[in-house]
Amino acid sequence: MATVERDSARAAWLFLAPALVVIGVFFFVPVLAALALSVTDYDLYAIANPANAQFVGLANYAQLIRTPLFWTALRNTFYFAGVGAPLSLLVALAAALLVNAKLVRFKGFFRAAYFAPFVTTLVAVAIVWKYLYQPQYGLINAALAQLGIGPIDWLGDPRWAMPAIILLAVWRNFGYNMLIFIAGLQRIPAQLYEAAELDGAGAWARFRHITLPQLAPTFLFVGVITAIGFFQLFSEPYVMTGGGPLKSTLSMVLYMYEEGFRWWRLGSAAAIAFVLFAVILAATVLQLRVQRETR
Amino acid sequence: MRPRLARVLVHAALGLGAALSLLPLLWMVSASLMPTGEANTAPPRLLPSQVTFEHYAALFTRLSLGRYFLNSTIVAVSATLISLLCNSMAGYALAKLRFRGREPVYRLLLAGLVVPAQVAMLPLFLELRALGLVNTYVGAFVPAMATILGIFLIRQYALSIPDDLLDAARLDGAGEFRLYWSIVLPTIRPILATLALFTFLSTWNDFLWPLVVLSDDAKYTLPVALAGLVGEHVQDTELMMAGSVLTVLPVLLLFILLQRHYIEGIMAGSAKG
Numbered sequence: 001m002a003t004v005e006r007d008s009a010r011a012a013w014l015f016l017a018p019a020l021v022v023i024g025v026f027f028f029v030p031v032l033a034a035l036a037l038s039v040t041d042y043d044l045y046a047i048a049n050p051a052n053a054q055f056v057g058l059a060n061y062a063q064l065i066r067t068p069l070f071w072t073a074l075r076n077t078f079y080f081a082g083v084g085a086p087l088s089l090l091v092a093l094a095a096a097l098l099v100n101a102k103l104v105r106f107k108g109f110f111r112a113a114y115f116a117p118f119v120t121t122l123v124a125v126a127i128v129w130k131y132l133y134q135p136q137y138g139l140i141n142a143a144l145a146q147l148g149i150g151p152i153d154w155l156g157d158p159r160w161a162m163p164a165i166i167l168l169a170v171w172r173n174f175g176y177n178m179l180i181f182i183a184g185l186q187r188i189p190a191q192l193y194e195a196a197e198l199d200g201a202g203a204w205a206r207f208r209h210i211t212l213p214q215l216a217p218t219f220l221f222v223g224v225i226t227a228i229g230f231f232q233l234f235s236e237p238y239v240m241t242g243g244g245p246l247k248s249t250l251s252m253v254l255y256m257y258e259e260g261f262r263w264w265r266l267g268s269a270a271a272i273a274f275v276l277f278a279v280i281l282a283a284t285v286l287q288l289r290v291q292r293e294t295r
Numbered sequence: 296m297r298p299r300l301a302r303v304l305v306h307a308a309l310g311l312g313a314a315l316s317l318l319p320l321l322w323m324v325s326a327s328l329m330p331t332g333e334a335n336t337a338p339p340r341l342l343p344s345q346v347t348f349e350h351y352a353a354l355f356t357r358l359s360l361g362r363y364f365l366n367s368t369i370v371a372v373s374a375t376l377i378s379l380l381c382n383s384m385a386g387y388a389l390a391k392l393r394f395r396g397r398e399p400v401y402r403l404l405l406a407g408l409v410v411p412a413q414v415a416m417l418p419l420f421l422e423l424r425a426l427g428l429v430n431t432y433v434g435a436f437v438p439a440m441a442t443i444l445g446i447f448l449i450r451q452y453a454l455s456i457p458d459d460l461l462d463a464a465r466l467d468g469a470g471e472f473r474l475y476w477s478i479v480l481p482t483i484r485p486i487l488a489t490l491a492l493f494t495f496l497s498t499w500n501d502f503l504w505p506l507v508v509l510s511d512d513a514k515y516t517l518p519v520a521l522a523g524l525v526g527e528h529v530q531d532t533e534l535m536m537a538g539s540v541l542t543v544l545p546v547l548l549l550f551i552l553l554q555r556h557y558i559e560g561i562m563a564g565s566a567k568g
Binding site for chain 1 (some may be wrong): 302382394536
């Protein structure tokens with residue numbers, strides 16, 4: 001029996017080896033290296049010869065705090081995630097409740113229709129929406145004009161550019177959250193509703209006192225996943241606005257990309273990446289806390 | 296009367312939602328078939344006055360879209376095949392094989408989940424540069440070759456393989472690799488299909504990493520090429536829509552054909568969440 005166990009252990013490590021090597025070499029090592037990078041002045045000269053990089057302590061972080069553009073990127077990212085993620089959750093929950101309603105026919109069609117935007121290529125649909133938002137010829141302003149609204153210079157006005165990007169992100173993202181909510185709804189035991197109905201609880205009371213509490217774990221899962229995704233905003237502003245107008249859509253990742261891969265200030269870019277990491281970690285921990293306290 | 300009214304209202308709301316979800320995609324297809332300039336008229340047209348495929352032809356003849364299509368296919372297919380192998384072996388080992396170190400490995404991977412990919416990106420670029428992999432297909436799919444989420448998805452599913460089945464095969468003298476290949480893989484086939492689909496779609500759609508690692512036009516994947524094209528051809532709405540259709544079409548078709556695997560995979564993945 002002992003040899004079997006030893007064989008099994010050897011086999012296990014052989015099975016794990018390819019994945020662990022790949023993830024170790026191309027993920028864990030770079031993550032640690034990024035931490036090191038963020039305390040150096042690694043730049044174009046260091047790319048030519050790494051010996052040119054010097055240890056600078058926390059100077060990159062200190063420099064960021066003094067850079068107004070960093071605060072702009074941080075604020076924009078919070079705006080996008082703070083409005084976009086809850087909006088995505090609300091739309092997803094509403095869609096899930098409708099699709100999951102007993103009297104609905106063609107459930108499969110509606111589920112697929114709402115989910116379809118999620119599988120599309122973000123860059124391609126961002127380009128499509130860029131034209132939809134076009135102030136003179138775009139479909140969105142044409143539809144709003146029918147209602148007597150507008151015209152709105154969606155991507156050209158610093159006040160409207162971020163809401164425009166949020167709408168696109170919610171459109172593309174809510175179908176995924178809807179699926180998770182549907183899965184959560186289907187796990188709620190039917191007896192709970194039957195018992196409540198016998199007690200004379202109305203539709204709203206059942207939603208408030210059964211559906212919502214029963215969905216709490218789903219909310220946590222969806223909330224964490226969505227927040228993490230939304231904090232990583234990049235492609236939409238890159239394609240649609242280039243971070244403008246007046247930096248109103250410059251996100252953390254876009255800022256990191258420009259620092260790192262346009263200006264080749266890799267030390268500073270790594271510091272931005274770690275601030276992003278800290279923000280995402282804090283958002284995740286916060287949601288776990290809130291969830292625990294409301295229980 | 297009341298249930299009937301409710302039924303009508305719910306279906307009206309669902310129909311409106313479906314229209315909003317699909318309209319941008321339908322307009323993209325419609326505009327890609329319009330003669331040049333027709334997508335930029337006020338009031339906007341919903342359908343082409345006459346259908347033309349000239350923009351698709353222009354993309355393939357003048358703008359080497361075929362090349363980008365091939366690049367995207369090579370990168371996404373390679374990532375999918377390699378990651379299926381790596382993730383399934385690792386996921387199976389974590390689920391079914393007993394060895395010292397299993398818990399620490401599991402916890403390390405779990406910890407890795409909270410680190411956003413962008414953190415690794417800058418050093419990864421330098422690392423691949425040192426290895427001579429910048430601006431190569433390999434460089435583009437390296438981060439997708441094995442993924443923590445993929446390993447966990449397999450592990451979750453493999454936990455349900457009965458130990459008796461594996462032990463019986465061992466008693467018959469099957470080696471561990473034989474066991475994996477001829478018993479484990481066939482048993483976990485449904486989750487492999489789901490994982491293949493996830494990986495293919497996410498690699499095909501990925502933008503930031505290929506943008507960073509591919510510098511030569513001839514190596515661009517579709518999203519990178521498309522983002523470049525929109526800078527030069529911003530006025531050519533119909534042409535850009537044709538490019539978007541060609542980029543989105545393969546993933547949308549895959550989704551429509553295999554939606555069962557996809558949707559069930561997502562719903563199952565959340566069950567433990």
